[in-house]
Amino acid sequence: MRKNIVAGNWKMNLEFTEAEELTAGVAEQLEGQALNCEVVICPPALYLEMATDFAEESVLKVGAQNVSNHDSGAYTGEIAAGMLASVDVKYCIVGHSERRKYFHEDNALLAQKVDKLLDYGRTPIYCCGEVLEEREKENHFKVVEQQIAEGLFHLNEDEFSNVVIAYEPVWAIGTGLTASPVQAQGMHAFIRGLIAKKYSKEVAEETTLLYGGSCNANNAKELFSQRDVDGGLIGGASLKAGEFVSIVKSF
Numbered sequence: 001m002r003k004n005i006v007a008g009n010w011k012m013n014l015e016f017t018e019a020e021e022l023t024a025g026v027a028e029q030l031e032g033q034a035l036n037c038e039v040v041i042c043p044p045a046l047y048l049e050m051a052t053d054f055a056e057e058s059v060l061k062v063g064a065q066n067v068s069n070h071d072s073g074a075y076t077g078e079i080a081a082g083m084l085a086s087v088d089v090k091y092c093i094v095g096h097s098e099r100r101k102y103f104h105e106d107n108a109l110l111a112q113k114v115d116k117l118l119d120y121g122r123t124p125i126y127c128c129g130e131v132l133e134e135r136e137k138e139n140h141f142k143v144v145e146q147q148i149a150e151g152l153f154h155l156n157e158d159e160f161s162n163v164v165i166a167y168e169p170v171w172a173i174g175t176g177l178t179a180s181p182v183q184a185q186g187m188h189a190f191i192r193g194l195i196a197k198k199y200s201k202e203v204a205e206e207t208t209l210l211y212g213g214s215c216n217a218n219n220a221k222e223l224f225s226q227r228d229v230d231g232g233l234i235g236g237a238s239l240k241a242g243e244f245v246s247i248v249k250s251f
């Protein structure tokens with residue numbers, strides 16, 4: 001079901017006490033507020049249970065940053081979807097550009113990770129987005145289409161309705177170079193069109209599409225006001241409770 005979501009991707013940041021303070025800070029600042037979006041934090045795996053404990057008492061939802069494509073077994077260092085489910089982690093980022101780049105994750109592997117999450121009733125936040133060179137060569141629509149087709153379009157309509165997509169142009173991540181609202185809207189409308197073509201217009205209208213890439217308290221309102229932008233996946237600006245909550249309140 002389409003809904004507004006603001007999700008914080010903490011990446012590999014913060015030690016335990018800092019993570020606990022940030023979680024508590026966000027939860028406290030959101031308490032009693034009328035919100036127009038779902039709020040998700042995605043801390044490092046080690047802190048997920050701490051975060052889900054807080055989430056029980058607040059409006060916060062918790063997401064992981066990665067998941068294995070296997071169910072269980074001899075995969076040292078990996079974390080399975082069933083494990084995420086067992087500590088009440090609701091969401092999981094899949095295919096972030098940093099995982100694609102540094103850990104060589106390709107669309108075929110990401111499709112398997114999406115399947116595992118859906119098997120265990122978790123919501124994948126599937127990331128897509130072009131690098132600068134691809135945009136300069138005007139290949140960005142083609143690149144995003146391929147990422148989505150190969151990572152998600154094996155799903156049937158029911159399965160697909162449980163997926164969130166995040167468009168994150170790689171040139172905008174951590175660089176301070178945000179996509180303009182027009183650029184973000186253009187890509188989001190294109191993605192919705194792909195979904196309509198593959199499934200139906202109804203399914204496309206019901207899909208949640210997030211924007212990510214240098215989204216902050218100053219630019220969130222304009223980005224989120226675009227017709228096809230249903231919220232954000234926030235990196236750097238999710239590491240300060242005050243700024244993250246300002247972004248949440250942009251809705």
Ligand code: PGA
Nearest residue numbers: 173174213214234235236
């Ligand atoms: P950023 O990161 O907000 O720091 O650009 C976004 C992301 O990588 O999800």
